[in-house]
Amino acid sequence: MAKAVSKDREARIEAVRKFMADSGIDGLVVDSWQNVFYLSGFSGFGDATLLVTPASLCIITDSRYYVQAEEQAGDFELVKGHCRDLNLMKGLVAREGCRTVGFENLAVRYNAYENYYTKLEAELKPIGNFFLTQRRVKTPEEIARVEAACDLASEALVKTLPYVKPGVTEIEVAARLEYEMRKLGADKPSFETIIASGVRGSMPHGTATAKVIEKGDGVTIDFGAFYKGMCSDMTRTVFVGEPSAKLREIYGIVKEAQEAAIDGYKPGMKGGDLDRIARDVIVSGGYGDFFGHGLGHGVGIDIHEDVPVSTGSELVLTPGMVFSIEPGIYVPDLGGVRIEDLVTIEDGKLRRVTKSPTTELTVL
Ligand code: ZN
Numbered sequence: 001m002a003k004a005v006s007k008d009r010e011a012r013i014e015a016v017r018k019f020m021a022d023s024g025i026d027g028l029v030v031d032s033w034q035n036v037f038y039l040s041g042f043s044g045f046g047d048a049t050l051l052v053t054p055a056s057l058c059i060i061t062d063s064r065y066y067v068q069a070e071e072q073a074g075d076f077e078l079v080k081g082h083c084r085d086l087n088l089m090k091g092l093v094a095r096e097g098c099r100t101v102g103f104e105n106l107a108v109r110y111n112a113y114e115n116y117y118t119k120l121e122a123e124l125k126p127i128g129n130f131f132l133t134q135r136r137v138k139t140p141e142e143i144a145r146v147e148a149a150c151d152l153a154s155e156a157l158v159k160t161l162p163y164v165k166p167g168v169t170e171i172e173v174a175a176r177l178e179y180e181m182r183k184l185g186a187d188k189p190s191f192e193t194i195i196a197s198g199v200r201g202s203m204p205h206g207t208a209t210a211k212v213i214e215k216g217d218g219v220t221i222d223f224g225a226f227y228k229g230m231c232s233d234m235t236r237t238v239f240v241g242e243p244s245a246k247l248r249e250i251y252g253i254v255k256e257a258q259e260a261a262i263d264g265y266k267p268g269m270k271g272g273d274l275d276r277i278a279r280d281v282i283v284s285g286g287y288g289d290f291f292g293h294g295l296g297h298g299v300g301i302d303i304h305e306d307v308p309v310s311t312g313s314e315l316v317l318t319p320g321m322v323f324s325i326e327p328g329i330y331v332p333d334l335g336g337v338r339i340e341d342l343v344t345i346e347d348g349k350l351r352r353v354t355k356s357p358t359t360e361l362t363v364l
């Protein structure tokens with residue numbers, strides 16, 4: 001029984017079919033979990049393959065997922081079997097009369113290419129960055145789901161902060177945070193939680209270790225929830241007891257850099273332009289050599305999507321894009337501060353999708 005399909009998903013399938021027609025593709029095999037989910041709504045991640053043709057939609061999955069596939073992807077014909085069964089796909093390609101089959105060359109592994117795709121008895125055509133480009137611009141429904149993931153993560157942080165104190169390890173803080181997110185309904189963390197305390201704060205991607213948090217430490221917490229198929233991504237640096245004057249100065253500059261970028265956005269700006277606004281603040285504060293990464297990146301089904309907000313990015317930022325603004329300063333042997341929020345473009349302005357406050361916070 002075919003189920004009603006969301007307008008969003010109908011539009012995505014229409015866009016795929018238009019792309020196929022324009023590129024001379026009459027069959028598209030999709031097997032990355034992200035794009036399977038994007039097109040079909042199926043969330044048995046990694047266990048389904050799609051075939052899209054001008055007239056048909058097929059989802060191949062096995063008995064663990066029959067009910068789920070009918071519920072989530074009711075507009076797709078359920079083809080029962082293993083998602084990587086070559087003969088099954090060969091049969092479908094023949095049945096549909098596909099001559100030119102598109103494949104996700106950015107996601108397909110070499111072995112799969114050799115042993116599966118090249119054996120499909122059709123001409124193969126890489127689809128390049130089609131999905132990356134499509135997924136850059138979100139619908140209001142998608143933005144609402146990112147926002148819900150952000151709200152959940154913000155609430156988990158509030159519940160976790162009382163546990164951030166001297167004597168507790170970084171891993172304990174990470175575990176608490178992930179526990180709180182799960183309790184609030186998250187499927188999982190959207191990436192490995194980063195907890196970098198004290199001098200470890202100078203490592204932008206310092207995942208949690210057994211290091212014990214000490215009085216006076218800055219603790220950089222970078223984390224996210226994966227919720228209803230969307231990621232959140234947020235960073236706060238909190239101080240355990242009074243920070244040194246230097247750390248406090250750094251916090252002020254990072255906060256100012258983030259606000260300058262968010263307030264300074266103008267329609268038509270490119271990713272590189274926004275990066276420069278924040279970078280200029282950090283350079284004039286005297287810490288230009290200590291901000292080594294880009295200002296931001298796209299977020300959606302993946303924690304890093306293709307909206308580069310970094311030096312030299314020529315991508316024009318447009319409404320519907322959701323991306324992070326995450327300036328940071330990392331000083332070896334001292335520590336670091338990063339403040340990260342997600343934003344989207346609405347009415348010609350950047351709107352914060354993350355609502356958690358960015359004011360300097362001391363816990364003890
Ligand atoms: Zn982050």
Ligand code: ZN
Pocket residue numbers: 233234297324326340
């Ligand atoms: Zn990020």
